[in-house]
Amino acid sequence: MADRILEKQHEHEREQERERLRKLEQQDLEVESKRGARPLEGFAGGHTTWTGDQDDQAAARVHAGDADAAREASERQARLEPAEPQSEDEDDSGLRRE
Numbered sequence: 001m002a003d004r005i006l007e008k009q010h011e012h013e014r015e016q017e018r019e020r021l022r023k024l025e026q027q028d029l030e031v032e033s034k035r036g037a038r039p040l041e042g043f044a045g046g047h048t049t050w051t052g053d054q055d056d057q058a059a060a061r062v063h064a065g066d067a068d069a070a071r072e073a074s075e076r077q078a079r080l081e082p083a084e085p086q087s088e089d090e091d092d093s094g095l096r097r098e
Helices: 002-033 056-062 066-078
Strands: none
Touching: none
């Protein structure tokens, strides 16, 4: 009798955890469906000597395809497909090597 009660309690707890994870996943999907600039968390109020035009040209050249590559990697991961290196400069994760 006590075993049955404990088993019901454990099943109820597992179902609550699954529901919590479903809600978190739904929130993640909603955030990811909206494209656009996102603030850097943790750095909003930090002091920096960095200026806006430092390395802009180099950054634009080096990181030109990062957003598309990251989106493709995320979609590939969601489909559980292995990464395919597209050039000599990329490793197996699909990210550029420096």
